[in-house]
Amino acid sequence: MQLETDRLVLQELSWSDLDNIHAFHSIPDVAKFNTIGIPKDIGITKNIIKGAIEDQSNNPRSVYGWIVRLKHDNSFIGETGMSSSNDRFKRGEIHYHLSPVFWKQGFGTEIAQRLIKFGFEDLHLHRIEAGVATNNIGSIRVLEKSGMIREGLRRGILPIRGKWCDNYMYAILEGDYIQK
Template structure:
């Protein structure tokens, strides 16, 4: 399942995308608020994305991972994902990571909006959530621009480089107002 927006195309990842994903995950700027840490090798990256790729075979999917490409050039600029609940709550959780050279251009907001629209229109979700480290001001702004509501703060829930960090919890409901 591919998703498109005005400037981006999100294409489901494959094993061929490991070098690009490894390069993304290896950047200290990207790792600053990441709980997985910097992978030591492409094999480590393969292990991280394995569940996402293997889920593509399932009839009833619970995980989607896309590479983010500029639609004008096909250039890889990051990844985005959505995990679905497997229960009566009909919810999903989104995330995104971009190469730092593409920060500040609105691509993260465009990606978040694309994921939210797909969540409601294609996956028929009731609720879409996202978590963000409280210090990650850039992502806080992205989620708020995407019309998500901060619902609370989870204390010391993120294990980042041996230290426990707080997390803001954001969500948007299918009937919440949004201008997209």
């Protein structure tokens, strides 16, 4: 499964992406707000992407993962994903990580908006959520530009570098999306 935006191609994860994903997750700025931190070895990275790759053969699926590439030259710039509840709650949760070289260029918003479209139009979800560390200003901007609304604060929920951090919860409902 491949998703596209004006500037990006989201290609479904495969085992051939393991080295790129491992190197990417080893960048300190990428791992700054990531609860997994910098993976100690490639085996940890393999376990991180394993669920998304193995779920590709399931029907219905509940885990989706993509690498993100620039459309014009196929450069790897990050990874993204979505999990869905596959139950009566029709809920999904998105995440995205970009190489710092590509921050502040609108790519995060482009990815989030495409995932929201996929969730509502293809998966027929009712609600799409995202959590974000309260001091991750860039990601907060991405979620708000994507039409998501801050619904609350979850205190001390994120284990980041040995410290429990607070998290804002964002969401968008299908009715919010349809009204756009």
